[in-house]
Amino acid sequence: MAIEHLHTVPHLTVAPGGPVLAMEQQFLAKQIEIEAWFREQWRHVSPPFYSSVDLRNAGFKLAPVDTNLFPAGFNNLNPAFMPLCVQAVQTAIEKYCPSACRVLIVPENHSRNKFYFESLGTLQNIILTAGYDVRIGTFREDVTEPIEVEYGAGKKLRLEPLIKEKDQLIVENFNPCLIICNNDLSSGIPEILNDVKQPILPPLTLSWTHRTKTSHFSQYTEIAQKFAELIDLDPWVITPLHRNCGTVNFKTGEGQDCLTKNADALFKAIREKYQQFAIKEEPFVVVKADSGTYGMGVMSIQSPEELIKLNRKQRTRMSTSKDGIAISKVILQEGVYTFENWGDDHAVAEPVVYLIDHYVVGGFYRVHKNRSATENLNAPGMHFEPLAFAESCNTPDPERSVSAAPNQFYAYGVIARLATLAAAHEQFALDRNQV
Amino acid sequence: MAIEHLHTVPHLTVAPGGPVLAMEQQFLAKQIEIEAWFREQWRHVSPPFYSSVDLRNAGFKLAPVDTNLFPAGFNNLNPAFMPLCVQAVQTAIEKYCPSACRVLIVPENHSRNKFYFESLGTLQNIILTAGYDVRIGTFREDVTEPIEVEYGAGKKLRLEPLIKEKDQLIVENFNPCLIICNNDLSSGIPEILNDVKQPILPPLTLSWTHRTKTSHFSQYTEIAQKFAELIDLDPWVITPLHRNCGTVNFKTGEGQDCLTKNADALFKAIREKYQQFAIKEEPFVVVKADSGTYGMGVMSIQSPEELIKLNRKQRTRMSTSKDGIAISKVILQEGVYTFENWGDDHAVAEPVVYLIDHYVVGGFYRVHKNRSATENLNAPGMHFEPLAFAESCNTPDPERSVSAAPNQFYAYGVIARLATLAAAHEQFALDRNQV
Numbered sequence: 001m002a003i004e005h006l007h008t009v010p011h012l013t014v015a016p017g018g019p020v021l022a023m024e025q026q027f028l029a030k031q032i033e034i035e036a037w038f039r040e041q042w043r044h045v046s047p048p049f050y051s052s053v054d055l056r057n058a059g060f061k062l063a064p065v066d067t068n069l070f071p072a073g074f075n076n077l078n079p080a081f082m083p084l085c086v087q088a089v090q091t092a093i094e095k096y097c098p099s100a101c102r103v104l105i106v107p108e109n110h111s112r113n114k115f116y117f118e119s120l121g122t123l124q125n126i127i128l129t130a131g132y133d134v135r136i137g138t139f140r141e142d143v144t145e146p147i148e149v150e151y152g153a154g155k156k157l158r159l160e161p162l163i164k165e166k167d168q169l170i171v172e173n174f175n176p177c178l179i180i181c182n183n184d185l186s187s188g189i190p191e192i193l194n195d196v197k198q199p200i201l202p203p204l205t206l207s208w209t210h211r212t213k214t215s216h217f218s219q220y221t222e223i224a225q226k227f228a229e230l231i232d233l234d235p236w237v238i239t240p241l242h243r244n245c246g247t248v249n250f251k252t253g254e255g256q257d258c259l260t261k262n263a264d265a266l267f268k269a270i271r272e273k274y275q276q277f278a279i280k281e282e283p284f285v286v287v288k289a290d291s292g293t294y295g296m297g298v299m300s301i302q303s304p305e306e307l308i309k310l311n312r313k314q315r316t317r318m319s320t321s322k323d324g325i326a327i328s329k330v331i332l333q334e335g336v337y338t339f340e341n342w343g344d345d346h347a348v349a350e351p352v353v354y355l356i357d358h359y360v361v362g363g364f365y366r367v368h369k370n371r372s373a374t375e376n377l378n379a380p381g382m383h384f385e386p387l388a389f390a391e392s393c394n395t396p397d398p399e400r401s402v403s404a405a406p407n408q409f410y411a412y413g414v415i416a417r418l419a420t421l422a423a424a425h426e427q428f429a430l431d432r433n434q435v
Numbered sequence: 436m437a438i439e440h441l442h443t444v445p446h447l448t449v450a451p452g453g454p455v456l457a458m459e460q461q462f463l464a465k466q467i468e469i470e471a472w473f474r475e476q477w478r479h480v481s482p483p484f485y486s487s488v489d490l491r492n493a494g495f496k497l498a499p500v501d502t503n504l505f506p507a508g509f510n511n512l513n514p515a516f517m518p519l520c521v522q523a524v525q526t527a528i529e530k531y532c533p534s535a536c537r538v539l540i541v542p543e544n545h546s547r548n549k550f551y552f553e554s555l556g557t558l559q560n561i562i563l564t565a566g567y568d569v570r571i572g573t574f575r576e577d578v579t580e581p582i583e584v585e586y587g588a589g590k591k592l593r594l595e596p597l598i599k600e601k602d603q604l605i606v607e608n609f610n611p612c613l614i615i616c617n618n619d620l621s622s623g624i625p626e627i628l629n630d631v632k633q634p635i636l637p638p639l640t641l642s643w644t645h646r647t648k649t650s651h652f653s654q655y656t657e658i659a660q661k662f663a664e665l666i667d668l669d670p671w672v673i674t675p676l677h678r679n680c681g682t683v684n685f686k687t688g689e690g691q692d693c694l695t696k697n698a699d700a701l702f703k704a705i706r707e708k709y710q711q712f713a714i715k716e717e718p719f720v721v722v723k724a725d726s727g728t729y730g731m732g733v734m735s736i737q738s739p740e741e742l743i744k745l746n747r748k749q750r751t752r753m754s755t756s757k758d759g760i761a762i763s764k765v766i767l768q769e770g771v772y773t774f775e776n777w778g779d780d781h782a783v784a785e786p787v788v789y790l791i792d793h794y795v796v797g798g799f800y801r802v803h804k805n806r807s808a809t810e811n812l813n814a815p816g817m818h819f820e821p822l823a824f825a826e827s828c829n830t831p832d833p834e835r836s837v838s839a840a841p842n843q844f845y846a847y848g849v850i851a852r853l854a855t856l857a858a859a860h861e862q863f864a865l866d867r868n869q870v
Contacts, residue, residue, distance in 0.1 A: 035525075035566020036536040043533055083519050083827035087794055090829075091526055098478055101471040129830055131470020359522055392518035394525075395564055 009390060009405045010342040010349035010365055018059045019237050019277060024402045024411045026231045031396055031410075037230055038358070038417060041223075045424040047358040049092055049180060049201035053416035055351045056336035060279050062411065063240045063336050064419040065286070067216055069206050070184040072108070074126065075118035076364040076386035077354060082126065084392060088356035089130040095357075096199055097178045103132045104169065104176035106162065106193070108183045109140045117151035123182065124157070137162040137171040139190050146172075167197040184208045186291070187325055205430040206423070212290045213331045214244040215429065220422035227418055236273050238415055241266060241334040244290060248330055250310065250318040259287075262332050263304035270334050284335035287318070289327040297327045300335055342367045342387065353393065353416035360393040360413035444825060444840045445777040445784035445800055447494045454495045454672050454712060456837055459846045461666045463833045466845075472665055473793070473852060476658075480859040482793040484527055484615060484636035488851035490786045491771035495714050497846065498675045498771050499854035500721070502651055504641050505619040507543070509561065510553035511799040511821035512789060517561065519827060523791035524565040530792075531634055532613045538567045539604065539611035541597065541628070543618045544575045552586035558617065559592070572597040572606040574625050581607075602632040619643045621726070622760055640865040641858070643726045648766045649679040650864065655857035662853055671708050673850055676701060676769040679725060683765055685745065685753040694722075697767050698739035705769050719770035722753070724762040732756040735770055777802050777822065788828065788851035795828040795848035 012020075027034060052071035053064050077085070093103070105124060110116045120136065127134045138159045146160045160171040169179055169192070179200040185193075185207035193204060204210070221239055228235035243262040248255030263285055270283035282302060289297035297318055301307060310318070319327055342349040342365065353363040366384040393413030395406045447455075462469060487506035488499050512520070528538070540559060545551045555571065562569045574597045581595045595606040604614055604627070614635040620628075620642035628639060639645070656674055663670035678697040683690030698720055705718035717737060724732035732753055736742060745753070756762050777784040777800065788798040801819040828848030830841045 032536055032563075032566060032568045036534075039529055039533060039536075039566070080515065081518070083516070083829050084522060086829050087519060087522055090794075094474055098474060099471075101467055101474075128467075129832075131467060131474070133467045359525075392521075394518050394521050397564075 009408060010340040010367070010387070012057065012059045013339045013341055013346070019234075020057065020059050020062050020411075021402055023062065023233055023237055024407060026233060027411050027414055028396055028398045028402060028407060030231045031398070033230060034414060037227065038421075041421055042358050042424075045421070045428050047355070047420060048206065048423050048427065049096075049357065051355045051416075051420045051423060052363075053353045053355070053419040055353060055412055055415055056338050057340045057351065058281075058337035059339045060277055061237050061336055062415055063238050064220065064415060065240060065333065065336060066213075067220075067419045067423050068184070069202050069211075069423055070108075070182050071354060072116050072119040072182070073352065073364070073386070074120075074122040074354070075115070076352075076388060077122070077362040078364075078388035078390065081362040081389075081392060082129070084359070085126045085356060085361045086130045088359040088361050089127055091359070092357035093127075093130065093132060093178065096201060099177070101132055102174060102176040103127055103134045103178050103180060104171065104174070105134060105136045106179060106181045106183050107136055107138055107159070109138065111140065111142070114151050117149050117157055118155075120182065121151060121155055121157050127180070133174075135160060135171050135174050135176070137169070139192055162192055164192050164196075167195055169193070169196045169198060181207070203427065203431075206427050208291045210430055211426060212329065213288060213333075214242065214290050214329075215426055216419075216422055217242045217331065217333065219425040219429070220419055223418055223422050223425065238418070240336055241269050241273075243332045245330065245332075247328050249328065250315040256307070259330070259332070260304050260307050263287075263301070263307055266332050266334065267304055281337060286333045286335045288331050288333060289318075290329035290331045297330075340365070345369060347385075349387065351389075351412050353412050355416060355420050358417065358420070360416060363389045363393065363409070363412060363416075365389075444843060445775040445802070445822070447492065447774050447776075454669075455492065455497050455846075458497065458668060458672055459837045459842060461668060462846050462849055463831055463837060463842060465666045466831055466833070468665060469849060472662065473856075476856055477793050480856070480863050482790070482855060483641065483858050483862065484531075484792065486790045486851075486855045486858060487798075488788045488790070488854040490788060490847055490850055491773050492775045492786065493716075493772035494774045495712055496672050496771055497850055498673050499655065499850060500675060500768065500771060501648075502655075502854040502858050503619070504637050504646075504858055505543075505617050506789060507551050507554040507617070508787065508799070508821070509555075509557040509789070510550070511787075511823060512557070512797040513799075513823035513825065516797040516824075516827060517564070519794070520561045520791060520796045521565045523794040523796050524562055526794070527792035528562075528565065528567060528613065531636060534612070536567055537609060537611040538562055538569045538613050538615060539606065539609070540569060540571045541614060541616045541618050542571055542573055542594070544573065546575065546577070549586050552584050552592055553590075555617065556586060556590055556592050562615070568609075570595060570606050570609050570611070572604070574627050597627055599627050599631075602630055604628070604631045604633060616642070621756065638862065638866075641862050645865055646861060647725045647764065648723060648768075649677065649725050649764075650861055651854075651857055652677045652766065652768065654860040654864070655854055658853055658857050658860065673853065675771055676704050676708075678767045680765065680767075682763050684763065685750040691742070694765070694767070695739050695742050698722075698736070698742055701767050701769065702739055716772060721768045721770045723766050723768060724753075724756045725764035725766045726756075732762045732765075775800070780804060782820075784822065786824075786847050788847050790851060790855050793852070793855070795851060797827065798824045798844070798847060798851075800824075 048069050052068045054066040056065050107120050124134050136159050139162045143159055143161050149157045163170050179198050181200055189204055189209050224239045225235045243266050245255050245258040266285055285301050287299050338348050338350050340349045347367045347369040349365040349367045351365055354361050365387040367387050368384045391406050391409055393409040396410035397406050483504050487503045489501040491500050542555050559569050571594050573594045578594055578596050584592045598605050614633050624639055624644050659674045660670045678701050680690050680693040701720055720736050722734050773783050773785050775784045782802045782804040784800040784802045786800050789796050800822040802822050803819045826841050826844055828844040831845035832841050
């Protein structure tokens with residue numbers, strides 16, 4: 001990546017002076033209160049080990065649209081912030097497991113995704129540099145003995161088969177005291193991960209086997225409400241509205257009525273807020289599988305009627321998610337425009353913010369040249385250029401302009417932390433339900 | 436500072452392949468064991484809030500020569516590592532005082548030291564950026580109402596008079612829940628700081644009123660011994676030998692015999708190690724006030740006889756320390772050559788490493804153009820050019836050469852952490868003595 005890329009930031013196509021700018025001004029003015037509030041929150045719930053939060057910045061609204069607790073994409077972060085990642089990992093692991101020095105990563109089951117392996121290699125390197133011995137143990141059925149995976153310029157990863165010895169998860173000659181899961185377990189929790197004695201981070205209750213986007217955004221909505229009160233903000237400016245249905249089946253049409261009714265109500269609610277804020281854009285809604293990731297089982301609609309007129313291809317596409325898992329629950333989420341763009345050809349740019357523990361350690365933009373502002377920027381097979389954040393998210397500077405890079409990144413970090421806090425509350429609620 | 440300065444590192448004038456290089460190789464090879472060892476150490480003692488450690492790199496030896504628990508010089512750190520400082524401060528303060536949001540800094544009593552005010556401003560800014568409201572309360576007698584101090588390019592600091600309200604230390608309309616002391620209290624602990632209810636960091640037992648360099652280096656020697664065993668190293672390679680006397684008085688000659696005898700023994704011990712390692716240099720010894728800082732009351736000697744032949748000027752200079760405090764105890768410390776140099780004119784360069792809590796957050800070199808390798812580089816009125824460390828101290832990279840910058844900085848960080856660990860044990864011992 002060219003140096004000049006690292007030192008510039010996408011800009012908003014909307015005129016300055018809108019609600020997001022006002023919000024960012026509030027963030028700077030109330031930074032001390034905001035940080036004290038977060039500290040208070042983290043006294044009551046533990047942050048997930050790591051998380052990445054997809055944000056969208058519409059100028060009139062800055063909100064999370066997805067929160068990933070098994071993040072990939074570490075390779076897209078600015079190498080200049082490696083020290084920050086290392087320090088955060090040191091704090092995070094020391095807390096969970098003070099005397100640990102052997103860590104095992106359980107990766108996704110991809111066999112040929114070069115980008116994923118780059119991320120996995122970066123993650124391994126961060127934890128290694130933090131002072132832990134790190135090995136990678138996979139439950140891929142085709143990995144029955146250690147294999148080497150090449151990625152990037154001569155870089156190699158060693159994947160080893162996971163072994164269960166009584167209640168210990170190990171790889172050969174390596175008994176870790178901590179397991180870090182980097183597999184979102186969309187296809188369910190494999191037998192080998194059950195009843196493991198070592199701590200697994202994040203806990204398996206937070207995998208897509210248990211989690212739903214609905215519960216995440218319900219928690220987020222509550223948290224954003226409280227946060228908005230603190231800094232005297234309309235919570236809608238940071239919250240995507242959402243609704244959900246019981247069981248749906250796009251192939252058979254089951255749950256169709258409920259979907260249409262909810263979409264109707266959601267469009268109405270968005271329209272009201274658009275009127276209130278004098279926003280001229282057309283509302284849109286995103287329909288997503290309620291559990292799962294990788295942008296599969298996702299579509300944008302401009303009206304509730306579109307849900308009725310789906311063609312067969314669309315119905316098929318909305319019926320299966322990652323790993324071929326059937327979709328039976330969806331969330332209807334207010335679509336948030338991306339008005340940030342990058343370069344001469346005004347490519348759409350969507351920020352992704354990374355946290356380790358409760359520390360914001362960096363992020364990058366997904367820059368996509370052939371997509372519109374309403375489309376999902378994280379879709380299968382989709383090409384994007386990563387553009388690393390040029391500066392950290394923890395150095396707001398009230399003496400500079402509100403739209404200066406460190407202040408814009410600080411705002412991203414605040415919203416991302418609200419989403420991560422919501423995930424921590426999900427875990428809390430799920431743990432309670434398990435008891 | 437020019438960009439190229441930030442991306443280069445002083446180099447050693449000694450040939451590569453010496454003991455320090457071998458040591459650095461061990462550091463890289465045993466990085467996981469080293470980090471696990473430090474984690475284990477920090478389970479038993481709390482790190483000081485912050486510290487700076489003066490190191491000297493002789494090529495055959497890399498050792499601390501002074502450990503400051505009330506560090507100045509924050510302005511000399513690389514601004515690129517501000518995020519690392521911010522994150523470390525967040526962890527440190529959150530731990531001591533989880534719900535705190537008002538922090539008071541008690542500064543040195545300087546009234547005209549522009550460099551000190553730059554450091555103080557930087558420190559205030561780091562804590563502010565970490566999300567705490569920070570004010571500066573001084574016990575300078577001439578500050579009876581708030582004053583503004585200008586420093587650097589239009590930057591200003593506000594100093595307010597410290598007020599004691601019952602057992603609370605405050606400044607007007609500002610009741611802090613945490614006091615950070617940036618005054619080493621060489622002249623004693625002022626009445627206003629006694630019996631304060633809020634936590635004071637570092638604790639006043641660690642001020643130069645109570646601390647001695649002898650106890651610091653005794654602790655350091657023990658710790659370095661254990662650490663050296665871990666990585667199979669001769670501990671002398673990282674430890675300055677030292678000896679001390681009871682009461683001495685350079686003016687009256689009291690304690691002269693003891694000093695000479697100890698100097699004799701110390702020179703002998705150094706000479707033995709020099710022979711063992713085939714070092715051709717001449718040993719030297721540094722005589723320092725046992726309590727105190729700012730490089731006052733310090734002299735280098737090349738032989739024990741020099742102590743007998745001191746002229747009146749030298750005797751006077753060795754009789755008073757910072758703030759005119761009479762010196763009655765001294766430490767005799769093995770002199771460690773500085774063979775790192777910088778630039779075409781081979782200016783002498785001495786690394787100073789900064790820690791916040793147990794995190795190494797950066798450092799800089801004192802680059803001095805008119806000093807020799809045996810002289811003290813931190814002397815009153817002395818001019819040095821600060822040269823910020825170009826990279827962080829927590830990203831060792833075993834795939835690069837041992838002398839690559841991140842690996843050299845990692846080695847500095849390891850030694851500095853040993854010194855900070857020694858300071859933590861000093862505190863532990865002092866606390867025990869107080870009970």
